[in-house]
Structures are given as C-alpha cells and as structure tokens.
Amino acid sequence: MEPYKSDEISACHFMTHVLENMQDMVRVIDKKGEVMFMNKIMREHFGDLVGKKCYEAINKTQKCIDCISRKSMEFLKPYNKEESFESNTYSVVSSPVFNENTKQVYSVEVFRDITEQKEMEKKIYEQYSKMKADLNFAKHIQNKIIPQNGIYGKSIDVKSKYEPSEFLGGDIFDIMEIDEDHVGIYIADVSGHGVTSSMFTMFLRQVMRNRKNRKLSIEETINDLISNYKELNVDVETYFTVLYGIYCKSTQKITFVNAGHNCYPIIIRQNNEIEEVDVNGFPICSLIDQFSHKSIDVKLNKGDRVFLYTDGIIEAYDNVSNEFFGYERVYKLLSASVNQPGENIISRIYREVKAFAAGNIKDDIALVIFEII
Numbered sequence: 001m002e003p004y005k006s007d008e009i010s011a012c013h014f015m016t017h018v019l020e021n022m023q024d025m026v027r028v029i030d031k032k033g034e035v036m037f038m039n040k041i042m043r044e045h046f047g048d049l050v051g052k053k054c055y056e057a058i059n060k061t062q063k064c065i066d067c068i069s070r071k072s073m074e075f076l077k078p079y080n081k082e083e084s085f086e087s088n089t090y091s092v093v094s095s096p097v098f099n100e101n102t103k104q105v106y107s108v109e110v111f112r113d114i115t116e117q118k119e120m121e122k123k124i125y126e127q128y129s130k131m132k133a134d135l136n137f138a139k140h141i142q143n144k145i146i147p148q149n150g151i152y153g154k155s156i157d158v159k160s161k162y163e164p165s166e167f168l169g170g171d172i173f174d175i176m177e178i179d180e181d182h183v184g185i186y187i188a189d190v191s192g193h194g195v196t197s198s199m200f201t202m203f204l205r206q207v208m209r210n211r212k213n214r215k216l217s218i219e220e221t222i223n224d225l226i227s228n229y230k231e232l233n234v235d236v237e238t239y240f241t242v243l244y245g246i247y248c249k250s251t252q253k254i255t256f257v258n259a260g261h262n263c264y265p266i267i268i269r270q271n272n273e274i275e276e277v278d279v280n281g282f283p284i285c286s287l288i289d290q291f292s293h294k295s296i297d298v299k300l301n302k303g304d305r306v307f308l309y310t311d312g313i314i315e316a317y318d319n320v321s322n323e324f325f326g327y328e329r330v331y332k333l334l335s336a337s338v339n340q341p342g343e344n345i346i347s348r349i350y351r352e353v354k355a356f357a358a359g360n361i362k363d364d365i366a367l368v369i370f371e372i373i
Contacts, residue, residue: 025111068094069107088115153183155249159342161367170197171364186244187308218257223291239285257295270303272338305371312363316353342369
C-alpha cells in the first residue's frame with residue numbers, strides 16, 4: 001500500500017522514503033490531531049489509519065491527557081513519554097516539523113518498542129529488591145554481633161563506635177568473658193570492603209567465640225585462627241589483622257598479641273599519661289603456617305583505660321591538604337581529651353576524622369575504649 005501524501009509533504013520524496021523504511025514506527029500528525037502519514041511498519045502493526053485522530057491510531061477512544069504532539073507543535077521542541085497498549089510498551093518521541101511553504105507546523109512521532117527493555121528492568125528491579133533485602137538482613141546481623149556498650153566480666157567498662165564505609169563492613173571487635181578471671185577483647189580488620197569482608201568478620205567471630213569456654217593460650221588461639229583460615233583456601237590477596245588481648249582480673253594485667261594490626265593499643269593512665277603498647281606481628285594470611293608472634297603483658301590499674309582502633313582513622317584523607325589523618329592527630333586528640341568520659345573521647349575522634357575527610361570516609365572505622373573498674 002502506498003503511503004498517504006498530503007500537498008504539504010508530497011514534495012518531500014526523499015524524507016518520505018526515509019520515514020517509510022525506518023525500523024521504528026513513525027507517523028506525522030497535524031494541528032487538528034489527525035494522522036497524515038504512517039510508515040510501513042506502523043501500518044502493518046495498526047492498519048492504515050491515515051485521516052483518523054492520533055489517539056484512534058493507537059486503539060484509544062479519547063485524546064491523551066498529556067498530548068506530546070500538541071505540546072511539541074505549540075512549544076516547538078521535542079517531548080517524550082511511554083505508551084503501553086496491546087501488552088507492549090513504547091517509547092514515544094514527538095518532534096516539531098515546520099513547512100516553510102505552507103507555514104504549517106506538524107509533529108513527527110517515533111514509536112520504539114521497549115517491551116523487552118521494560119521486562120528486563122522489571123527483572124533487574126526484582127533481583128535488586130531481593131539483594132537489598134538480603135543485604136539488609138546481613139547488615140542487621142552484623143550490627144547485632146557488635147558488642148553493646150557496657151560492663152563485661154565485672155571488670156571492664158566498654159564504649160565503642162562502629163561505622164562501615166559501605167553497606168557492610170570489614171572491621172569488627174568483640175568481647176568475650178572467658179572465665180570468672182579472664183576477659184578477652186579483640187579488634188580486627190579484614191582486607192577489602194563490602195560483602196566479602198563482612199563474611200570474613202563472621203568467620204573470625206565464630207572462630208574466636210569457640211574459645212569462650214576453653215582456656216586456650218593466646219598462642220593456641222592465633223594458631224587456631226591460622227589453621228581455620230587456611231582451610232578456607234582463599235586467594236593470597238585476602239587476609240585480616242587481629243589485635244587480641246586477654247585481661248586477667250586477679251593480676252590486673254592484660255596480655256596483647258598483634259597479628260598484623262597496624263594500630264597499636266594506647267593506654268590512658270589514671271594520671272592522664274598516655275603510652276602506646278609496641279606489639280606487632282604478621283597478619284593472618286596464606287603465607288603464615290603457625291604462630292610466630294610475640295606477646296606482651298601490660299599492668300593496668302583501676303581507672304586506666306585502653307584505646308583500640310582500626311586504620312580507617314589514620315588513613316582518612318583530606319583532598320585539600322593531601323594529607324592523611326595519621327597517628328599524631330590521634331595522639332593529640334587523646335591528650336586533649338584525657339579528662340573526658342570514654343564515649344566523649346570516641347565521639348570527638350570520630351567527628352574530627354569525618355570533618356578532616358569532608359565526610360568522604362573510604363575505609364571502615366572501629367573505635368573501642370575500655371576502662372578498668
């Protein structure tokens with residue numbers, strides 16, 4: 001069937017040929033809302049409805065409330081919307097065309113079938129919704145395993161702050177009442193961020209929690225971590241660091257071992273003196289087969305406090321000064337806050353770090369301060 005040709009467009013043979021053979025459905029509408037032209041593919045889909053009202057050509061009984069053809073001719077600019085009919089969805093773009101001979105404005109509408117795209121979007125959204133629900137559940141679990149502020153083992157009063165850089169975090173700390181005389185506390189940092197790292201925090205907690213009712217030495221605990229880690233058979237780029245301490249109430253000593261954690265514990269004495277505990281060692285990774293770490297005992301008195309943290313603090317970056325927050329700023333803040341309660345110290349450090357990095361924190365943050373009571 002030959003396309004309809006009005007006087008206004010009959011001279012545009014080339015453009016008519018182009019429109020006629022386009023793979024998208026195309027029609028031309030005048031100011032009265034009547035169809036002047038339909039290309040081949042549109043005629044095949046709807047039949048030849050030239051001369052009919054534009055809404056009739058898409059199986060509607062009344063004109064559209066939001067008529068983009070009228071708007072394009074009135075305001076002389078393109079408009080677009082989506083139309084659904086016959087179980088298909090189309091992206092419709094209406095563009096004004098001006099005939100210099102007749103001084104008339106027409107609308108050229110292009111219909112592109114986006115049904116498959118919309119179905120794909122629906123499936124993606126459904127998958128996204130499921131994944132989001134799973135992540136929300138994982139976040140809920142991760143938040144639940146972070147110890148609450150309070151007194152543990154009738155011997156230490158704990159205050160803390162935990163802030164993942166992404167939806168899920170790779171930092172963790174935990175407190176374990178080993179027996180009536182001993183309380184274990186550790187802080188750890190898993191390489192990377194997100195889901196993978198958060199799964200490792202669950203693994204780490206499970207292994208450490210297995211020690212709760214067993215009087216294992218620090219050496220045995222780290223060896224158990226190493227052997228359990230190696231059973232996972234993960235790649236060499238995955239590792240985690242752990243700073244682990246066991247506080248003995250009867251001797252008022254805490255024994256530290258450090259498996260690669262680059263933020264050493266800091267003691268805030270009751271007389272406001274500050275000292276860093278120099279203890280180091282290798283992280284838990286595929287290159288380590290057994291315990292080779294040194295442990296160190298530190299005498300603590302009532303009122304002394306211990307500050308633990310992860311490297312999300314020292315590695316916070318200021319893009320203006322091109323500087324890291326660093327250890328010195330941590331020490332200065334501690335020195336300036338020694339007379340403050342533990343929760344105030346943690347809040348101040350967190351605020352300062354966030355302000356320093358202009359809110360752009362790239363790594364997980366964990367802060368713990370506990371006082372001997």
